[in-house]
Amino acid sequence: MSSALIGRAMLGFYFLAFFGFLFGPLIVMSVTAFNTPEYPQVWPFEQFTFAWFQKLAQDDNLMQGLQNSFIIGAFVVALAVPMGLAGAIVMTQVYAPARGLYYLVVVSPVLTPGVIIGISTVIFWKDVTGFTGAQSLFTGMFLATLGQSTFIASYCMLIFLSRLQRYDRTQEEAALDLGASRGQVFLHILLPFLRPAVVSAAVIAFLSSFENYNTTTFAILADKTLTTVLAGRVRQGMTPAISAMAVLIIAVTVAGAILYEAAKARERRDAAV
Amino acid sequence: MSADIDIDHVTIRFGDFVAVKDVSLKIAGGEFFSILGPSGCGKTTILRTVSGFLAPTAGTVRIGGKDMAGVGPNKRPTALIFQNLALFPLMSVAENIGYGLRVRGVPGKERRRKADELLSLVALPGSGDKRIGELSGGQKQRVAIARALAVEPQVLLLDEPLSALDLRLRQHMRTELRAIQKRVGVTFIYITHDQGEALTMSDRVAVMNHGVVEQVGDGHAVYDSPATPFVASFVGENNGVSGRISAVADGFAQIDTALGSLKGRAGAGLEPGAAATLFVRPERLRPAAEGIAAMVSATAFEGHLTHVGLSCADGHSLTMSLGRDIGAHALTPGAEVRIGYNPAEAIVLRQEAR
Ligand SMILES: Nc1ncnc2c1ncn2[C@@H]1O[C@H](COP(=O)(O)OP(=O)(O)OP(=O)(O)O)[C@@H](O)[C@H]1O
Ligand SMILES: [Mg+2]
Numbered sequence: 155m156s157s158a159l160i161g162r163a164m165l166g167f168y169f170l171a172f173f174g175f176l177f178g179p180l181i182v183m184s185v186t187a188f189n190t191p192e193y194p195q196v197w198p199f200e201q202f203t204f205a206w207f208q209k210l211a212q213d214d215n216l217m218q219g220l221q222n223s224f225i226i227g228a229f230v231v232a233l234a235v236p237m238g239l240a241g242a243i244v245m246t247q248v249y250a251p252a253r254g255l256y257y258l259v260v261v262s263p264v265l266t267p268g269v270i271i272g273i274s275t276v277i278f279w280k281d282v283t284g285f286t287g288a289q290s291l292f293t294g295m296f297l298a299t300l301g302q303s304t305f306i307a308s309y310c311m312l313i314f315l316s317r318l319q320r321y322d323r324t325q326e327e328a329a330l331d332l333g334a335s336r337g338q339v340f341l342h343i344l345l346p347f348l349r350p351a352v353v354s355a356a357v358i359a360f361l362s363s364f365e366n367y368n369t370t371t372f373a374i375l376a377d378k379t380l381t382t383v384l385a386g387r388v389r390q391g392m393t394p395a396i397s398a399m400a401v402l403i404i405a406v407t408v409a410g411a412i413l414y415e416a417a418k419a420r421e422r423r424d425a426a427v
Numbered sequence: 428m429s430a431d432i433d434i435d436h437v438t439i440r441f442g443d444f445v446a447v448k449d450v451s452l453k454i455a456g457g458e459f460f461s462i463l464g465p466s467g468c469g470k471t472t473i474l475r476t477v478s479g480f481l482a483p484t485a486g487t488v489r490i491g492g493k494d495m496a497g498v499g500p501n502k503r504p505t506a507l508i509f510q511n512l513a514l515f516p517l518m519s520v521a522e523n524i525g526y527g528l529r530v531r532g533v534p535g536k537e538r539r540r541k542a543d544e545l546l547s548l549v550a551l552p553g554s555g556d557k558r559i560g561e562l563s564g565g566q567k568q569r570v571a572i573a574r575a576l577a578v579e580p581q582v583l584l585l586d587e588p589l590s591a592l593d594l595r596l597r598q599h600m601r602t603e604l605r606a607i608q609k610r611v612g613v614t615f616i617y618i619t620h621d622q623g624e625a626l627t628m629s630d631r632v633a634v635m636n637h638g639v640v641e642q643v644g645d646g647h648a649v650y651d652s653p654a655t656p657f658v659a660s661f662v663g664e665n666n667g668v669s670g671r672i673s674a675v676a677d678g679f680a681q682i683d684t685a686l687g688s689l690k691g692r693a694g695a696g697l698e699p700g701a702a703a704t705l706f707v708r709p710e711r712l713r714p715a716a717e718g719i720a721a722m723v724s725a726t727a728f729e730g731h732l733t734h735v736g737l738s739c740a741d742g743h744s745l746t747m748s749l750g751r752d753i754g755a756h757a758l759t760p761g762a763e764v765r766i767g768y769n770p771a772e773a774i775v776l777r778q779e780a781r
Contacts, residue, residue: 328513331478332527332578333501342526346517 180404187397194394206398213395219383223364226299226379230363231356233303238310238355239348242318245311261312263305268368275301275373294377301373302363309362310355317351353417361410365403429456429614430491430504430581432477437486439472446472448638449486454616454631456491456581459608461617461625464635465661470618471510474584477616478507490582506575510586512567514559520546520570521555527578545573548607565596572607582614589624601628622662626650634658654694656776659706666712666745669704669778672697680775685741686719691773707773709734712747714758715767721745723762733758737766 186194190201210216241260248256263271275297283292321344329339345352367381374382380399387396432454439447447469454460462470475481477488479500488495490504500507506527515523522529524545525538533541539555546552549569554562562570568588575583585604589597605628608615619625625632626646633643634657642654653659660667670684680693682705691705710732724744725736735747735758747766749758758764 322511322513324509324511324513325515327480327500328507328509328515329526329530330499330501331480331505331507332530332574334526334530335501338530342530343515 183397183400186394187401194392194397206394210395210398216383219378219380222377223380227360227363229299230302230306231359234307234310234359235355237307239314241311242314245315246318261308264308271304272301272369272372294375297373298370301369302366306359306362309358313351313355317348321347350417350420354414357410357414429612431456432582433489435487437483439476439481440484446638450640452633456614457612459615459628459630461619461629461632462635463619463622463625463632465620468635469638470635471586474586474618478505478584479503504581505584506578506580507584508571508575508588512571514567514571516559520557523570524574524577541577545577549573564592565600568600585617587618656704659776664709665706667704667706672699672701672703674699679770682775685743686739690770691775692771694774694776696777702778703775704778705773705775707768709746709748711768711772712766714764718765718767721764721766723758723760725760726758
């Protein structure tokens with residue numbers, strides 16, 4: 155065997171091992187979702203079935219969690235994307251020497267452990283709602299949305315910042331010179347330029363919210379999301395219904411990733427102009 | 428419609444750095460006025476002050492007689508064509524041109540009509556639906572001009588708009604810009620560091636250096652009667668010979684140089700003993716029976732002209748440009764010649780104390 159062939163074989167083996175390591179668990183789990191035994195099992199594959207998906211649909215707790223996850227995700231997108239956009243725009247306007255400090259401050263939620271964010275969200279809002287008499291707001295859904303938004307807004311800001319780096323300020327000046335107001339410059343020039351980044355940020359924000367556990371498990375209080383219900387279930391023992399759930403989540407994630415890549419491709423195409 | 432511009436003792440500082448020093452310019456309505464100067468001399472800074480992006484540190488800018496202090500760029504009757512054009516890449520050509528009308532609330536149909544009209548004016552009919560990325564450099568240029576004209580400005584400010592184009596296209600666009608200006612009758616302030624561009628297009632030229640306007644005048648004045656040594660050497664080719672004034676009389680000055688005592692028209696402020704420079708253009712030099720002794724060092728044939736490099740006493744070198752009718756072919760490198768000129772076509776300028 156020539157050394158080139160050995161090299162090729164080793165590379166092939168490496169790829170197999172690498173992708174096996176990455177996707178093996180997902181594939182195994184997906185297969186168990188379609189197998190009949192009560193405990194998740196790949197081999198022997200007894201019979202192909204959709205029964206676990208039906209069982210899943212009848213599982214009110216899981217369904218409630220799933221629904222909550224979608225609702226929280228939607229609100230997080232609505233909150234974190236504008237906050238991230240505002241943070242990024244402020245960053246470009248801040249007095250240049252203070253930029254480093256500002257950056258550190260607004261990025262810090264990303265670096266803070268999610269657990270801490272979850273706990274501090276609860277403590278902070280317990281006091282705030284207590285003092286202001288707005289106790290009705292002190293719900294898991296509300297807190298989870300706010301807690302997640304803090305660090306997800308920072309993610310969004312990073313996405314906007316990288317796009318803003320390629321922003322040509324003279325376009326703003328050109329629009330102003332032609333008679334546009336500041337507001338019109340924002341709407342007609344800056345926002346269209348940032349549109350691909352808005353799409354990216356929304357997708358990332360939703361996915362991060364949907365899969366979040368660390369912050370949510372504390373902030374959710376008596377409510378539930380998909381991840382908190384699943385965590386409870388796994389402790390009681392696995393069933394193929396959870397595998398079925400996983401298949402659905404993988405499908406959602408892949409769809410999200412494709413959407414995200416499409417947005418990136420559009421961004422690249424616009425940048426090429 | 429066009430407005431006159433009065434730049435009245437304007438100074439602009441960036442921190443400690445003075446970019447524009449006490450500049451005063453009066454530009455008449457409908458005039459094609461150029462500002463010419465080397466890179467970094469403050470041309471863009473003046474233009475940004477007129478268009479409202481910079482406030483003068485001292486002095487006043489008036490447009491159509493109105494003081495512009497506190498009036499934002501979106502409220503001034505000016506339109507600026509940026510050094511990099513700054514077209515909107517996400518909008519079509521027609522949307523770019525119509526943008527100024529859009530923010531004024533003009534309906535879409537009307538904007539499109541106006542855009543098509545302007546596209547014919549700048550000789551790009553039917554390109555309204557193209558994307559900016561599909562245009563060539565010269566076409567982008569024209570779209571930028573059309574976009575600026577769409578808002579019917581009283582003053583059009585152009586910041587080296589042709590600098591990115593290749594020579595042939597640049598020459599073509601010069602003629603076209605001049606024609607457009609004649610057609611619309613708007614006041615143009617045109618910035619360039621290309622002296623040929625300034626001379627061919629403008630009614631008047633201001634020559635700037637280091638934030639100071641050194642001379643204002645029409646092309647002939649600036650070319651034939653430069654006011655300062657900087658103007659003499661920056662505008663067009665020139666031979667400069669430095670020395671000391673020995674006599675001034677009847678509008679002529681006699682100057683002692685390494686090449687002998689030379690004579691030329693006297694500039695302002697000359698007195699015997701002053702350090703000065705005599706400038707004579709290459710095309711004003713001639714082989715002569717009497718005159719400066721020189722040796723031909725090189726010749727360069729350029730079609731209608733032949734440029735002859737001459738080395739003279741004291742390591743001085745001069746350039747002489749001869750037309751075809753004068754026997755330039757006899758001047759081969761190494762030949763000894765004598766060079767003369769008509770003193771009325773040379774000028775002696777006082778060396779500035781800088
Ligand atoms: N915002 C600014 N802050 C500090 N200095 C500046 C600023 N803008 C311009 N300058 C300085 O002012 C001087 C004049 O700049 P300006 O842009 O007017 O030059 P210019 O004549 O247009 O040159 P060019 O032909 O290269 O465009 C330069 O030395 C430049 O460094
Ligand atoms: Mg400039």
